[in-house]
Amino acid sequence: MTEVSCILRLARNDFSYFFRTKWLMAVLLSLHLSDMLVVAYTYANFMSLDYFKFFVPAIVIMGLFVAALDTGRRIWLAFREGVIQYYLSLPISVSGIVLAYLLAGGAAALVYSTSLLLIALVVLPAQAIWSILVLMPFLFILAMGLAGISASLAAVASTHGEYFFAYQSIVQLLLLTLSTVYYPIETVQKYLPASVISLVSANPLSQAAEAMRDFAFAGNPIQGSVLLSILLASVPFTAIGAVSYVSALRQVQKKGKL
Amino acid sequence: MRDVLRLVWFDLKQELRPPVWIMTEWLVFTVQLFIYGALITQLVVSSKIANYQEFYAIGFVVMMTFDVGSHTGRHFVEHAHEGLLPYWLSLPISRTKLFLAITLQGGTELALMLAVPLTVTLVMIGNLTVLSIFAAICALFCLGFGVAGLMLGLSFIAFKSSDFYTAIVTGLSTVIIRFSTVLYPLIFLPVGYRSVAQLSPLTYGSDLIRLIIGFDPSLMIYNPAIAVAVLAALAVGTLGLGVFLLQRLVEGVKSG
Numbered sequence: 125m126t127e128v129s130c131i132l133r134l135a136r137n138d139f140s141y142f143f144r145t146k147w148l149m150a151v152l153l154s155l156h157l158s159d160m161l162v163v164a165y166t167y168a169n170f171m172s173l174d175y176f177k178f179f180v181p182a183i184v185i186m187g188l189f190v191a192a193l194d195t196g197r198r199i200w201l202a203f204r205e206g207v208i209q210y211y212l213s214l215p216i217s218v219s220g221i222v223l224a225y226l227l228a229g230g231a232a233a234l235v236y237s238t239s240l241l242l243i244a245l246v247v248l249p250a251q252a253i254w255s256i257l258v259l260m261p262f263l264f265i266l267a268m269g270l271a272g273i274s275a276s277l278a279a280v281a282s283t284h285g286e287y288f289f290a291y292q293s294i295v296q297l298l299l300l301t302l303s304t305v306y307y308p309i310e311t312v313q314k315y316l317p318a319s320v321i322s323l324v325s326a327n328p329l330s331q332a333a334e335a336m337r338d339f340a341f342a343g344n345p346i347q348g349s350v351l352l353s354i355l356l357a358s359v360p361f362t363a364i365g366a367v368s369y370v371s372a373l374r375q376v377q378k379k380g381k382l
Numbered sequence: 383m384r385d386v387l388r389l390v391w392f393d394l395k396q397e398l399r400p401p402v403w404i405m406t407e408w409l410v411f412t413v414q415l416f417i418y419g420a421l422i423t424q425l426v427v428s429s430k431i432a433n434y435q436e437f438y439a440i441g442f443v444v445m446m447t448f449d450v451g452s453h454t455g456r457h458f459v460e461h462a463h464e465g466l467l468p469y470w471l472s473l474p475i476s477r478t479k480l481f482l483a484i485t486l487q488g489g490t491e492l493a494l495m496l497a498v499p500l501t502v503t504l505v506m507i508g509n510l511t512v513l514s515i516f517a518a519i520c521a522l523f524c525l526g527f528g529v530a531g532l533m534l535g536l537s538f539i540a541f542k543s544s545d546f547y548t549a550i551v552t553g554l555s556t557v558i559i560r561f562s563t564v565l566y567p568l569i570f571l572p573v574g575y576r577s578v579a580q581l582s583p584l585t586y587g588s589d590l591i592r593l594i595i596g597f598d599p600s601l602m603i604y605n606p607a608i609a610v611a612v613l614a615a616l617a618v619g620t621l622g623l624g625v626f627l628l629q630r631l632v633e634g635v636k637s638g
Contacts (some may be wrong), residue, residue: 146546147552150549154557155556158557158560159560162561162575168429169570169571171426288401293410294409297409297413301417302414306419307425316417317423323396
């Protein structure tokens with residue numbers, strides 16, 4: 125069996141594990157569907173902007189983000205349960221294992237967010253379906269970047285579950301609140317200091333949420349610069365995640381544990 | 383009582399050394415209130431909500447209470463499946479004392495968790511009396527015990543399938559929060575959702591606390607006496623169910 129087919133098999137195994145985790149599916153679906161069909165709908169009744177139209181496209185990106193972050197939980201579980209020792213005994217390189225996890229994380233997040241997108245399209249008609257198809261590969265790379273962040277957290281936390289979940293919820297909180305997922309950039313500009321505003325603008329979640337709103341749902345023509353920004357913001361995260369996961373695996377190979 | 387306290391400490395010390403969970407929750411509360419709450423308040427235009435950030439702060443404290451209550455129930459099930467339940471049942475203490483220990487641990491966790499968020503919220507709102515603070519704390523604890531009892535009551539499902547229990551409980555938690563007045567007043571909920579919100583215990587808890595703290599009573603649709611009755615009935619009813627389950631159903635439950 126070639127290295128590529130081993131990587132694909134491992135990725136498929138991890139991909140299916142994500143969708144077979146019943147409690148996780150229950151949490152994610154109830155969270156995002158209730159955000160879409162209850163919170164967005166209700167907020168629209170007392171806000172200055174059409175919050176339903178504003179928030180529904182962003183929920184698709186939130187789904188992508190949260191599903192991608194789950195990659196870290198699966199990596200942490202593999203460390204804790206010792207499954208990682210089994211992976212290291214497979215005829216596959218360390219970087220192959222890392223690539224398999226990042227591919228699976230990106231694919232699972234993309235499939236999950238696509239299911240949210242299909243529901244979003246029912247409740248909020250999109251102006252440019254074609255733009256969604258163009259956005260998809262960029263969302264996949266973004267999801268791999270987010271899975272990379274999560275992988276680094278799992279590598280840093282090692283087998284300490286309480287630290288991993290603490291790091292994960294802090295990162296999730298900061299990336300979501302310091303983005304334009306929940307509120308427009310004009311609101312952020314009025315309230316937060318200039319240095320934080322640049323962080324909010326550079327946040328890949330802000331860029332993806334804006335792209336989804338403007339290009340897919342509002343029907344504005346796609347701008348290459350925005351797609352390039354999503355790429356530039358995602359690739360470093362993927363690289364950092366891959367490097368930290370590789371070094372964690374090398375440590376396990378050398379010492380037998382983290 | 384010493385046995386009960388020893389049992390409480392035995393379990394609690396694992397969560398306090400180090401208190402990562404509590405510190406994380408405090409940080410989450412701070413960021414949610416002073417960034418998300420403050421920014422989303424800028425978008426609120428309805429004159430019926432004088433200050434959405436304060437409204438949201440109370441809602442967030444209620445959500446935390448719900449989380450801790452539900453964690454107490456889930457924790458019991460996790461312990462059962464990790465094999466700790468047979469050990470507890472073999473201890474020379476009565477089932478009532480064991481239940482008291484579980485409840486007391488939940489109460490202590492709730493007090494620790496809410497210490498900072500509730501203080502920040504009350505200071506931010508200001509203009510409060512000792513009586514209103516005391517009443518708000520009582521309402522929160524009543525809600526916390528009610529939710530913990532509810533989750534313990536549902537734990538019989540877990541003895542059939544742990545996965546199914548976790549899926550139901552976690553999914554249900556999100557829906558209970560969204561279909562309630564935790565994040566928005568009932569008058570703003572779409573008409574079709576209002577009847578569902580009226581079934582959520584969080585609607586009664588958050589409305590009652592807001593009324594005690596001094597929010598506009600027109601945002602609340604119930605007579606406060608009804609909210610007090612619902613919360614008390616929830617706490618007593620579900621905790622009673624928990625005692626019953628612990629006395630009758632947990633014997634012989636297989637772990638793993």
